[in-house]
Structures are given as structure tokens and as C-alpha cells.
């Protein structure tokens with residue numbers, strides 16, 4: 259049980275306003291009932307999430323020591339901590355002076371929390387109040403809640419209304435819904451037809467309006483030719499997209515796609531040096547460049 263304090267409500271951008279009365283009431287209820295708290299040692303009864311629950315420590319390493327909050331959907335969709343840490347550190351290596359990062363579709367805060375370890379201000383956006391609440395609670399577990407600002411709403415609407423375009427965002431990260439565990443059913447993942455809630459072109463165009471530095475976390479079987487084509491269409495014939503294949507314990511978790519000159523100009527040595535400087539027990543692993551037209555692919559392993 260716990261009350262939503264006004265200092266906490268402040269971190270839910272605009273929810274203090276009159277027009278969000280209903281949402282504020284719902285949020286207060288979630289805090290009061292301590293909703294969605296995971297009992298780490300109580301075995302889950304829902305068989306469909308058992309495989310994710312078994313690996314719960316890879317999602318949030320604080321699962322045993324601190325209160326972590328999850329919805330059923332989040333068990334399938336939270337970015338594993340080592341991958342989230344890797345991407346946050348990679349962005350930090352390439353954009354060391356960045357101050358403000360936006361996490362579109364922030365879910366349960368897997369990425370938001372790791373970004374907040376390296377950047378002073380991280381905005382998270384999600385259209386699920388329950389997920390925003392989980393992000394905030396999980397950020398508290400990691401002691402970074404003061405750096406996290408959460409905006410409730412449908413990203414398509416916020417993007418159409420150009421809500422974040424006046425904020426000086428240095429980098430946008432986004433892990434959009436892949437459409438459930440079925441994403442691996444087809445050999446090649448169609449980034450226009452399957453990506454939710456918008457296809458790649460619309461997603462990328464919207465994110466590029468907020469910042470020239472964009473990072474997308476996409477399925478490992480994503481169609482690279484679509485990435486190449488959309489990159490050219492939106493940024494010109496010579497534009498590049500850097501793609502990192504990210505493995506965790508030998509298992510390919512997905513691809514990280516980067517747009518922005520600072521990301522292309524990254525060199526392995528520079529990143530490893532700055533990563534090492536950031537945190538000695540590194541997650542960075544082997545890296546082999548396989549340049550392709552408009553999509554430069556690199557292979558990365560993360561431990562954990």
C-alpha cells in the first residue's frame with residue numbers, strides 16, 4: 259500500500275491537470291493497491307509467461323532485492339537489462355554531451371531506467387497508464403526516478419500534434435511493439451506490415467522530427483532492404499543506417515538500428531574505450547563490420 263505523493267505525480271507529465279482527472283484517479287488507485295508488484299519467489303500460474311518468469315533476473319537484475327512491477331504484457335516485452343544497458347552505453351559513447359533522451363513506447367522501463375543511468379533527463383511515453391506506473395515504480399527500484407519524466411498518450415497522436423518537437427531532445431530511442439511472440443513465424447519480418455502501431459516509414463519519419471539521432475530496437479529477422487529503402491527515402495540517397503545484431507548469451511535478441519552521423523562515425527576502438535571508461539565490467543563483446551548499401555551491419559554480444 260502507498261499513496262501517490264505530489265512529488266511523484268509531478269513525474270507524470272500533465273497528469274496533475276484538470277482534464278486528466280480520470281487518469282489521475284486511476285494512477286492513485288494503482289499506487290494505493292501497490293498493483294502489479296512481482297512476488298519474485300511465488301511461481302507464476304500463467305503458463306504462457308512461465309518461460310519469461312524463469313528468466314526474470316535477466317529482465318531486471320533487482321528482481322530479488324527490490325520491488326519490481328510488471329503487467330502480463332510486460333513479461334513478453336521488457337528489453338533484457340544487459341541489452342538495455344548496452345544500448346544506453348553505446349548512445350553515451352557516441353553522444354557523450356547529450357542531456358535529454360526520449361524513450362517512445364517505454365513499457366515497464368527496461369530501457370528508460372538504463373538510459374537514466376547515463377543521461378540527466380529521460381522522457382518515457384506510453385499509452386498504457388499501468389505501464390507508465392510500472393516504469394516509475396521500477397525506476398524507483400533503481401534509484402533513478404528523479405531523472406525520469408513520463409508522458410501518457412498515444413504516440414501517433416502526440417507525434418501528429420508535434421508535442422516533443424519543441425523539447426531539445428538529443429536522442430530518441432524506441433522499442434515499438436513487434437506484434438507478440440509470433441514475430442518469428444515468418445522468415446523475414448515485414449517492417450511495414452507487422453510493426454505496431456505504425457510501419458517503419460511512419461515511425462522513423464515521426465522520430466526524426468524530434469531528433470536527428472534515432473535508435474530503434476527491432477526483431478532480428480527484420481527486412482534490412484526495407485531499412486535501406488526507408489533510410490534513402492527519408493534522408494537521401496547517401497544516408498546510412500547502422501545495424502547492430504545484439505546477442506545475449508549466444509541468443510540473438512534483436513537488432514539495434516541507428517540513424518545520425520555521430521552513430522555512423524563510431525569506431526570500435528573509440529566505443530570500447532569510452533565504454534570501458536564508463537563502466538569497467540563491460541557488456542561490449544565482439545564486433546565485426548559487414549558493410550552493406552545503406553545498412554552497415556555489426557555483430558554485438560552482451561553478457562548477462
Ligand SMILES: C[S@@+](CC[C@H](N)C(=O)[O-])C[C@H]1O[C@@H](n2cnc3c(N)ncnc32)[C@H](O)[C@@H]1O
Nearest residue numbers: 335336337363365366367368369384385412413
Ligand atoms: C515492446 S514494449 C516496450 C518495452 C520497453 N522498451 C521496456 O523495456 O520495458 C511496447 C510498449 O508500447 C506501448 N504502446 C503500444 N502502442 C502504443 C501507442 N500507440 N502509443 C504509445 N505507446 C504504445 C505498449 O503499451 C508497450 O508498453
